[in-house]
Amino acid sequence: MDSLHIGSYTFSSRLILGTGKFSSPGVMLEAVKASGTQLVTVALRRFNREQPGDDLFTPLTSIPGITLMPNTSGASTAAEAVQAARIARELSGSPFIKVEIHPNPQHLMPDPIETYEASKILAKEGFLVMPYIPADPVLAKRLEEAGCVSVMPLGSAIGSGQGLATAEMLKIIIRESTIPVIVDAGLRSPSEAALAMEMGCDAVLVNSAVAVAGNPPVMAEAFAEAVAAGRKAFAAGIMEKSGIAVATSPLTSFLGTEA
Amino acid sequence: MSQMITIQVNGESFTLPAGSSVSNLLASIGSEQESVATVVNDQIVRPDNRASFRLKKGDRVEILIFAGGG
Numbered sequence: 199m200d201s202l203h204i205g206s207y208t209f210s211s212r213l214i215l216g217t218g219k220f221s222s223p224g225v226m227l228e229a230v231k232a233s234g235t236q237l238v239t240v241a242l243r244r245f246n247r248e249q250p251g252d253d254l255f256t257p258l259t260s261i262p263g264i265t266l267m268p269n270t271s272g273a274s275t276a277a278e279a280v281q282a283a284r285i286a287r288e289l290s291g292s293p294f295i296k297v298e299i300h301p302n303p304q305h306l307m308p309d310p311i312e313t314y315e316a317s318k319i320l321a322k323e324g325f326l327v328m329p330y331i332p333a334d335p336v337l338a339k340r341l342e343e344a345g346c347v348s349v350m351p352l353g354s355a356i357g358s359g360q361g362l363a364t365a366e367m368l369k370i371i372i373r374e375s376t377i378p379v380i381v382d383a384g385l386r387s388p389s390e391a392a393l394a395m396e397m398g399c400d401a402v403l404v405n406s407a408v409a410v411a412g413n414p415p416v417m418a419e420a421f422a423e424a425v426a427a428g429r430k431a432f433a434a435g436i437m438e439k440s441g442i443a444v445a446t447s448p449l450t451s452f453l454g455t456e457a
Numbered sequence: 458m459s460q461m462i463t464i465q466v467n468g469e470s471f472t473l474p475a476g477s478s479v480s481n482l483l484a485s486i487g488s489e490q491e492s493v494a495t496v497v498n499d500q501i502v503r504p505d506n507r508a509s510f511r512l513k514k515g516d517r518v519e520i521l522i523f524a525g526g527g
Contacts, residue, residue, distance in 0.1 A: 216527030226525060241526020244467040244519065245488050253522040255492035271526050281499065285521060288501055289494040356527070383527075405527030 200433060202401055204378055205293070205326040205347040207265065209236045212395065213425045214267070214380065215418065216405025217241075217254060219357075225414050227257055233418035236263050239296055239403070241271045242286055255289065267294040267328065274301040276315035283320050295320055296350070296382075297329040306356040310337050314344065321345030330382050333364035338371045338379070348377050350403060353394065354384030357406040361390045365397070372398040388417075388424030395428025396436060462514040475514075479507040482518065494521045 202209040215235040220226035230238055240254055258264055268286030273279035276299070283295045297320065299313050300306045308330050314337065317329045326347045331337055333351040341349050351371055354360035361384060362368065372379050378400035385391055391402045404421055411417035460475040466486065473485060479495050479502050495502045496519040502510050512518070 217525040218527045220525060223525075239527055240523040242494070242521045243524035245486075245491065245493055245522045246467075247486050247488070252524050253491045253493075254525060255523045258523075266523070268523065269526050285494045285496060285501055286523075288503060289492060289521070289523060403527070 200429065202378060204328070207294075207326070209401075211236045211422065211425075212401040212429055213391075213422050214239065214382075214401055214403040215408065216403060217258070218405055219409035220414060221409075223252075223254060223257060226254075226409070227261070229408050229414040229418040230258065230264070231261060232415040233408070233422045235418075235422070237265050237267050237294070239267050239269050239405070240290070241269055242282055242289075265294065266290040266292045267296050268292070269296040269298045269330075270316070271298045271300075273299050273316075274309070274312070275299070276312040276319070279312065279316040280319050283316070283325060284323075287325070293324065293326045295325045295327055297327055300356075308332055308352070310334065313337075314340060317341055317346050318344040328380070333367035333371060335367060335370040335374055339374055342375060342377050346377065348380055348400075349375065350380045350382035352383040353381045353390070356383045358384050359386035359407065360384050361386055362394060362397075365393075368394070368399070369397060388420045391421050392424040392428035392431075395425055396431050398432055401425070462512070464512055464514070464516045464518055466518045467520055471518075473512070477512050479510045479512065479518070482512060483507065483520070486520070488520060491522060495519070496521070 202212050211234050213235050214237045215233050216239045268290050270279040270282040273282050279299050297317050299309045313329050317327045321327045328348045330350045338349045354363040380401045381394045381399050382403040394402050408414050408418045461472050462475045463472050
């Protein structure tokens with residue numbers, strides 16, 4: 199069984215699904231089930247008396263085999279992210295935390311300095327820290343050394359659908375990392391998820407591409423199949439590119455000709 | 458009539474009887490059925506401690522849930 203190991207956890211699915219931006223909780227839950235995902239992200243929000251049905255903890259955790267990975271979205275400093283992580287752990291009962299610190303809502307690029315500081319503190323506190331980061335191989339290595347269980351570099355800006363704009367940097371991160379590398383953010387279509395997996399990513403995290411699809415549960419299933427196919431191709435060993443043609447049929451002994 | 462105190466709940470003023478606990482607060486705003494995290498003045502109050510944790514005038518309470526997020 200080709201499983202994904204993160205910390206002491208083992209997952210058979212390599213698709214992580216975000217739960218934001220869906221048209222309704224019901225559609226989101228259908229997509230989660232259709233995706234076969236075992237790890238989903240959630241965000242901390244203030245309880246609103248006017249909308250008591252917003253809480254996703256109970257419906258998500260009633261799906262068999264689901265582990266929650268809260269994020270620290272909304273934090274713009276390490277201190278805020280650390281506090282959010284501690285609160286989230288009380289609620290989730292899960293050691294996973296997606297450290298997500300983006301100070302600028304215009305581009306949502308992760309702050310590498312605050313992300314590093316928060317990740318270091320949380321790893322020491324026993325969290326399974328999965329930081330959302332720019333596709334920077336040096337930062338990825340520093341986070342690995344700080345005790346993170348995974349790094350999650352962006353393919354492109356959150357929700358942009360620009361795909362694997364950082365592909366060359368991702369390849370370096372994959373080559374250098376000894377912890378799972380998960381492409382998080384920017385994927386638009388299943389083919390991009392398959393490509394990420396063929397490049398050697400250990401998993402992908404998808405949210406917008408599923409949430410805003412015409413039919414989110416079907417798109418979730420399509421991503422799951424693409425991720426599985428890409429992983430299988432990577433494991434099988436993909437052929438090298440060649441600058442010249444290499445025949446697949448014999449070019450000699452054709453009819454009457456002699457080589 | 459018991460004395461009332463004013464606290465901040467999720468950034469808004471809220472009045473409740475003096476001596477109320479975090480559990481009393483959750484019941485009075487209708488969130489006792491929800492899975493919530495409670496934080497008073499930046500200190501996390503675990504579910505086991507909510508009944509005994511008494512709120513004081515001016516306390517800042519945050520009541521948080523898990524919502525959709527990526």
